[in-house]
Amino acid sequence: MDVSHILDSLNTEQREAVTAEPGPLLIQAGAGSGKTRVLTHRIAWLNQVENVSPFGILAVTFTNKAAGEMRARVEELLGSPIGPMWVGTFHGLSHRFLRMHWKEAKLPQTFQILDSEDQRRLVQRAIRGLALDETQWPPRNAMWYINNKKDEGLRPQHIRDDDDPTEQQMIRIYQAYENACQLAGAVDFAELLLRSLETLRDNDELLQHYQNRFQHLLVDEFQDTNSIQYAWLQLLAGEKGNVFAVGDDDQSIYGWRGAKVENILNFEHDFPATKVIRLERNYRSTGNILNAANALIEYNEDRLGKNLWTDIGDGDLITFYSAHNEGDEARFIIERIMEHVHLGGARAEAAILYRSNAQSRAIEEELIRSGIPYRVYGGLRFFERMEIKDALAYLRLISLSDDDVSFERVVNQPPRGIGDKTLSQIRTVATDANVSLWHACAEILTANALKGRASTAVTAFMKLIMQLRKETEGMSLDQMISHVIEHSGLLAHYKKDRTEKGEARVENLQELVGAAMDPPDLPEDMPDMTVLDAFLSNAALEAGERQGDEWEDCVQLMTLHSAKGLEFPMVFMTGMEQGLFPSKRSIEESGKVEEERRLCYVGITRAEKKLYLSMAEHRRLYGRDHFNTASKFISEIPAELLQEIRPRMHVTRPMAAPPAIKRSKIREDNSTGLTVGQRVKHSKFGEGVVTDYEGQGSHARVYVNFEEVGSKWLVMAYANLEVMHIA
DNA sequence: TTCTTACCTCTTTTT
DNA sequence: GAGGTAAGAA
Numbered sequence: 001m002d003v004s005h006i007l008d009s010l011n012t013e014q015r016e017a018v019t020a021e022p023g024p025l026l027i028q029a030g031a032g033s034g035k036t037r038v039l040t041h042r043i044a045w046l047n048q049v050e051n052v053s054p055f056g057i058l059a060v061t062f063t064n065k066a067a068g069e070m071r072a073r074v075e076e077l078l079g080s081p082i083g084p085m086w087v088g089t090f091h092g093l094s095h096r097f098l099r100m101h102w103k104e105a106k107l108p109q110t111f112q113i114l115d116s117e118d119q120r121r122l123v124q125r126a127i128r129g130l131a132l133d134e135t136q137w138p139p140r141n142a143m144w145y146i147n148n149k150k151d152e153g154l155r156p157q158h159i160r161d162d163d164d165p166t167e168q169q170m171i172r173i174y175q176a177y178e179n180a181c182q183l184a185g186a187v188d189f190a191e192l193l194l195r196s197l198e199t200l201r202d203n204d205e206l207l208q209h210y211q212n213r214f215q216h217l218l219v220d221e222f223q224d225t226n227s228i229q230y231a232w233l234q235l236l237a238g239e240k241g242n243v244f245a246v247g248d249d250d251q252s253i254y255g256w257r258g259a260k261v262e263n264i265l266n267f268e269h270d271f272p273a274t275k276v277i278r279l280e281r282n283y284r285s286t287g288n289i290l291n292a293a294n295a296l297i298e299y300n301e302d303r304l305g306k307n308l309w310t311d312i313g314d315g316d317l318i319t320f321y322s323a324h325n326e327g328d329e330a331r332f333i334i335e336r337i338m339e340h341v342h343l344g345g346a347r348a349e350a351a352i353l354y355r356s357n358a359q360s361r362a363i364e365e366e367l368i369r370s371g372i373p374y375r376v377y378g379g380l381r382f383f384e385r386m387e388i389k390d391a392l393a394y395l396r397l398i399s400l401s402d403d404d405v406s407f408e409r410v411v412n413q414p415p416r417g418i419g420d421k422t423l424s425q426i427r428t429v430a431t432d433a434n435v436s437l438w439h440a441c442a443e444i445l446t447a448n449a450l451k452g453r454a455s456t457a458v459t460a461f462m463k464l465i466m467q468l469r470k471e472t473e474g475m476s477l478d479q480m481i482s483h484v485i486e487h488s489g490l491l492a493h494y495k496k497d498r499t500e501k502g503e504a505r506v507e508n509l510q511e512l513v514g515a516a517m518d519p520p521d522l523p524e525d526m527p528d529m530t531v532l533d534a535f536l537s538n539a540a541l542e543a544g545e546r547q548g549d550e551w552e553d554c555v556q557l558m559t560l561h562s563a564k565g566l567e568f569p570m571v572f573m574t575g576m577e578q579g580l581f582p583s584k585r586s587i588e589e590s591g592k593v594e595e596e597r598r599l600c601y602v603g604i605t606r607a608e609k610k611l612y613l614s615m616a617e618h619r620r621l622y623g624r625d626h627f628n629t630a631s632k633f634i635s636e637i638p639a640e641l642l643q644e645i646r647p648r649m650h651v652t653r654p655m656a657a658p659p660a661i662k663r664s665k666i667r668e669d670n671s672t673g674l675t676v677g678q679r680v681k682h683s684k685f686g687e688g689v690v691t692d693y694e695g696q697g698s699h700a701r702v703y704v705n706f707e708e709v710g711s712k713w714l715v716m717a718y719a720n721l722e723v724m725h726i727a
Numbered sequence: 728t729t730c731t732t733a734c735c736t737c738t739t740t741t742t
Numbered sequence: 743g744a745g746g747t748a749a750g751a752a
Contacts, residue, residue, distance in 0.1 A: 062741085064742080355740080356738085358738075358739090420728090
């Protein structure tokens with residue numbers, strides 16, 4: 001058979017990996033060495049040359065983005081859909097497994113997935129239920145504790161308290177939370193993994209079946225696996241141990257989430273006769289960029305050691321800019337991007353990376369002012385918005401009324417007279433009888449234990465949910481959502497809010513209906529799943545990764561973490577400041593700086609041609625002023641690779657900075673004919689800059705920051721603004 | 728009971 | 743700076 005389409009584009013080491021005999025294989029692949037390529041070509045090789053059925057292949061990664069890309073590349077290579085192949089994230093595949101085997105996993109068929117916010121609320125309720133002081137036992141901490149234990153594979157009964165009262169209390173909270181989850185049929189992210197591991201481990205028949213089925217397991221970003229994920233792989237691999245693991249210890253950046261780099265070391269031990277292949281040739285970056293990355297990562301003591309090389313040539317030096325403040329930093333970046341665009345480059349070739357999401361604001365403001373389209377990855381996602389979660393909670397409650405998380409969310413949203421007092425009564429009954437809140441309501445009503453007004457309100461609420469259930473039966477998903485937001489009063493509730501925020505919420509709800517017109521595919525091996533279940537699970541697991549306007553040529557903004565696995569011709573690493581990157585916390589805790597350095601390594605190696613590093617000597621973050629010195633990572637890059645640019649001395653800006661502009665504004669229809677950042681002239685107020693706009697047609701208004709009289713809202717129809725052209 | 732306001736804390740990174 | 747909470751007013 002002709003295998004040239006699989007092998008031709010590969011170098012010797014890559015080819016060795018792709019064509020290796022079955023058995024455990026560990027690929028130590030440096031950044032840009034063709035990791036994903038090796039992985040996808042291996043799948044094609046197994047399928048087309050070794051004749052392994054797609055049914056027998058499981059490939060797993062960490063992020064939805066990476067999984068999506070892997071799927072697309074495999075389909076392209078095979079020239080057909082992946083069909084029954086299991087390709088996805090650890091969480092996604094675990095979820096799939098649990099949906100198929102909910103009975104064995106002791107879950108209700110319609111179990112729901114909790115996102116971090118849901119989880120926090122439920123933990124909080126557990127803490128309150130135990131009559132503990134929330135200030136002394138912050139839900140966030142307890143949640144962190146629980147997730148950590150779950151990542152270690154530990155249930156409350158497995159944890160030794162060592163007579164430590166804090167530990168004992170935490171265990172109690174964990175236990176109470178777990179009871180609440182089980183009762184509500186709720187599963188958090190860590191639970192997905194742990195539960196599927198336990199289910200597999202405790203059911204011989206199931207285990208046998210899957211061990212037989214999956215002849216080959218492939219893992220990407222192996223350095224980021226945590227204990228359960230590793231155990232899960234080991235269990236599935238069984239005796240034959242056909243695990244193809246690709247990883248790079250220098251890119252391990254999820255230690256804070258329980259990822260164990262040691263898994264790379266353990267691998268050779270746990271899977272005897274492991275073949276190790278190293279990929280050190282980099283196809284992505286110029287020599288200077290690579291040398292900087294190599295020199296930096298040398299400062300880490302804890303590493304397996306490898307050195308990337310390339311024959312692309314040295315390329316440009318790395319530019320380092322020390323700005324006065326974050327605005328100056330942003331303007332420097334934007335000027336570079338504009339130059340790039342003038343020379344015919346695409347905006348999408350530029351990526352602006354930062355350590356924490358909070359840093360994006362300053363950059364976004366300047367981008368808006370300059371009228372440059374951009375796209376932010378991460379941050380607040382569609383399905384995490386309040387109004388969307390409200391709507392989904394109604395849907396969940398309709399499909400499973402024992403869902404306490406959803407119950408609490410919407411029982412008084414919109415307000416219907418069921419306040420704290422009534423609710424706490426319901427909660428008490430529920431806890432005492434160990435039943436769901438919904439169930440407790442029914443009991444209280446039959447026992448006539450509520451006062452007149454509260455009783456009517458609760459009855460009305462229950463009636464509403466049951467009625468919605470009946471009315472939406474047989475409806476398509478989008479009809480159903482449309483019906484529910486309308487008749488639950490949710491839409492009317494948000495419509496009452498005439499502010500921009502309220503309008504945005506109404507729009508989001510309408511967008512939700514739109515999203516439901518094109519629901520996710522139902523995998524064939526989950527016959528029990530309804531379209532609604534699939535939609536809801538997808539909402540929690542993917543939270544709306546894709547934002548609109550993907551076709552538009554946008555500058556890319558994201559955290560360093562979410563940049564892993566991606567590459568861009570032009571990369572800006574911002575906030576290279578001691579205390580921000582490396583973060584203050586990591587400096588204080590010993591041993592944490594190495595992970596920060598790896599993160600820096602990841603950032604540097606994203607760049608193909610041009611890398612800019614920048615910092616702000618003065619930065620306002622979280623409402624505080626910081627005066628910074630350069631990140632120690634800057635000094636760890638050899639000076640001969642750096643070209644330092646001094647800021648120009650003009651700093652006085654013509655006017656005060658305009659107020660922050662909401663992100664939702666950017667893509668809104670603009671019927672003013674003006675853009676944010678545009679200079680305009682008014683006959684009376686003089687010159688100013690447009691900082692915001694709202695409304696349609698004759699109601700269209702613009703917000704202008706005038707040099708002399710400050711900011712004013714003006715109605716376009718009367719203002720008679722003259723557009724100024726910047727000389 | 729609901730709405731409004733003042734105050735408080737917590738700020739890394741993601742499924 | 744934001745989000746959440748607690749306290750006070752309608």
